[in-house]
Amino acid sequence: MNIAIDGPAGAGKSTIAKRLAKDMGYIYVDTGAMYRAMALAAIRLGLDPADEEKISAAGGKADISIRYQDGEQQVVLDGENVNGHIRSEEVGNMASAISVYPQIRQKLVALQQRLAASADVVMDGRDIGTCVLPEAEVKVYLTASPQARAARRYQEIAAKGRVCDLADIQKDIEERDYRDMHRDASPLRQAKDAVYIDSSDMGIEEVVDAIRQICKGRQ
Numbered sequence: 001m002n003i004a005i006d007g008p009a010g011a012g013k014s015t016i017a018k019r020l021a022k023d024m025g026y027i028y029v030d031t032g033a034m035y036r037a038m039a040l041a042a043i044r045l046g047l048d049p050a051d052e053e054k055i056s057a058a059g060g061k062a063d064i065s066i067r068y069q070d071g072e073q074q075v076v077l078d079g080e081n082v083n084g085h086i087r088s089e090e091v092g093n094m095a096s097a098i099s100v101y102p103q104i105r106q107k108l109v110a111l112q113q114r115l116a117a118s119a120d121v122v123m124d125g126r127d128i129g130t131c132v133l134p135e136a137e138v139k140v141y142l143t144a145s146p147q148a149r150a151a152r153r154y155q156e157i158a159a160k161g162r163v164c165d166l167a168d169i170q171k172d173i174e175e176r177d178y179r180d181m182h183r184d185a186s187p188l189r190q191a192k193d194a195v196y197i198d199s200s201d202m203g204i205e206e207v208v209d210a211i212r213q214i215c216k217g218r219q
């Protein structure tokens, strides 16, 4: 069985998907991390995110693969484990900007489909239920209000001892939502057969339980 979880930035997809995968003995596939690795390659080359030709060429050359260490997904870019370099807002924004390009998407979608064909997966992203795994047995569209998502991001960043501004984070989230939802190539939207969950007022366990119930109904 494959489980697809899509939704906007900061909705809690990775926390929920990771937890669910662990409980069910499935493999967790974080597709955003793959776009982030591509973004890191572009940043390191000093590329302009608006330059589709150069970004697509760099994406074509970048060797991206996934491996698992102690159950955690590691993204390998040209032989280097880049997990420690892809979580910044700079990389996230670049990932959103370059993920509009079809050549970047084709390459990563193929990698994601290979992974799902080889194991039971919980895969999160923006286009999993609509494009990567249209036949997934369980599809969830997980969202929360922009205010709730910004507050969660703020807490995450503050917990790491970094200074940040809540209003800036919310603005960033809203811009990213807009770009991810309005691009031509597989925009973020709810698949027709996806279950909609608004987690604004739900705890992690509550959301995990809700998805477990959906899975039970499909087994």
Ligand code: DC
Pocket: 009, 031, 032, 033, 035, 036, 092, 095, 096, 099, 124, 125, 126, 127, 128, 176, 180
């Ligand atoms: O989930 P995330 O914040 O790590 O994703 C970073 C960006 O990558 C996101 O803003 C859009 C892009 N992305 C995508 O286009 N399709 C996916 N399946 C996953 C991420």
